[in-house]
Amino acid sequence: MVKVIVAGFKGRMGNTTTHMVIEHKNFELVGVFDPRATEKLLSESNEFSGLDVPVASKLEDIDTNSADVWVDFTSPSSVYGNVKFAIEHGISPVVGTTGMTDDQVAELQKIALTKKIGGLIAPNFGISAVLLMQFAQQAAKYFPNVEIIEMHHDNKLDAPSGTAINTAKLIAEVRTPKEQGNPEEKETLAGARGANYEGMHIHSVRLPGYVAHEQVLFGSEGEALTIRQDSFDRSSFMSGVAVAIEKIQDHDELLVGLEHIL
Ligand SMILES: NC(=O)C1=CN([C@@H]2O[C@H](COP(=O)(O)OP(=O)(O)OC[C@H]3O[C@@H](n4cnc5c(N)ncnc54)[C@H](O)[C@@H]3O)[C@@H](O)[C@H]2O)C=CC1
Numbered sequence: 001m002v003k004v005i006v007a008g009f010k011g012r013m014g015n016t017t018t019h020m021v022i023e024h025k026n027f028e029l030v031g032v033f034d035p036r037a038t039e040k041l042l043s044e045s046n047e048f049s050g051l052d053v054p055v056a057s058k059l060e061d062i063d064t065n066s067a068d069v070w071v072d073f074t075s076p077s078s079v080y081g082n083v084k085f086a087i088e089h090g091i092s093p094v095v096g097t098t099g100m101t102d103d104q105v106a107e108l109q110k111i112a113l114t115k116k117i118g119g120l121i122a123p124n125f126g127i128s129a130v131l132l133m134q135f136a137q138q139a140a141k142y143f144p145n146v147e148i149i150e151m152h153h154d155n156k157l158d159a160p161s162g163t164a165i166n167t168a169k170l171i172a173e174v175r176t177p178k179e180q181g182n183p184e185e186k187e188t189l190a191g192a193r194g195a196n197y198e199g200m201h202i203h204s205v206r207l208p209g210y211v212a213h214e215q216v217l218f219g220s221e222g223e224a225l226t227i228r229q230d231s232f233d234r235s236s237f238m239s240g241v242a243v244a245i246e247k248i249q250d251h252d253e254l255l256v257g258l259e260h261i262l
């Protein structure tokens, strides 16, 4: 049995993950963590009645001895500290939280390597998104003119999404950096052309009713290619999270991207 702590269990993804871990035959939920928690045991809430799993609202209250894997769906401002804490206590992090800087990721990778702890940061656990990123990278070899549109629910804290940034990074590996559009273009409203990653423009849409969606648009002489993926429900991320929990302890470094363990 893999013993799992879920950080951010009061949130949208943390709640879905908590249920998945409870229901999975190979996992044991040994702790949950969220600063919003007021209960001491999960069983105090009707949703989880009968589950005497300890609840922590502060890092220092977590029983780190009992856990193998730390699943993190928290916030851009807390994820670095949480993951550092997990690695330093010998717990393998499986991280879905987006918004970390490249420097923070590099720092965590250094600590994980020193401690020989396997871990995964996955900008997106959905197989449709993983495939979209791979297809987009393949297409960019032939279509260097590309724009990315990501669309999310309006409670999202970070923009652009982690998936959109990762898509741009993967495309940048195969595409010579170039500015797109008219060199003389001027924004008459600031932000009209979106964010700029090595000349690629990324546009972030936030609307109620949406979950998580991305389009990568390629244009060339007389033709265009659009690749799109949609997560209509947060259950779409759960098979990816489960695979990561099952496999991550076979590694001894902090990986970025679900594709590395599939
Ligand atoms: N990689 C992936 O496949 C996916 C990643 N995400 C990412 O996961 C993160 C969470 O998303 P949602 O669940 O929608 O957000 P949410 O706002 O519903 O939940 C976040 C939870 O984290 C808690 N939290 C805040 N600080 C914390 C800390 N220091 N320690 C523990 N918990 C803390 C909050 O109280 C809240 O309950 C976001 O960064 C989002 O981009 C979301 C969906 C899929």
Ligand SMILES: O=C(O)C1=N[C@H](C(=O)O)C[C@H](O)C1
Residues within 6 Å of the ligand: 098, 123, 124, 125, 152, 153, 156, 160, 161, 162, 163, 164, 211, 212, 213
């Ligand atoms: O906040 C979300 O919801 C999501 N965040 C991740 C991201 O920033 O890419 C993954 C997915 O898009 C859902």
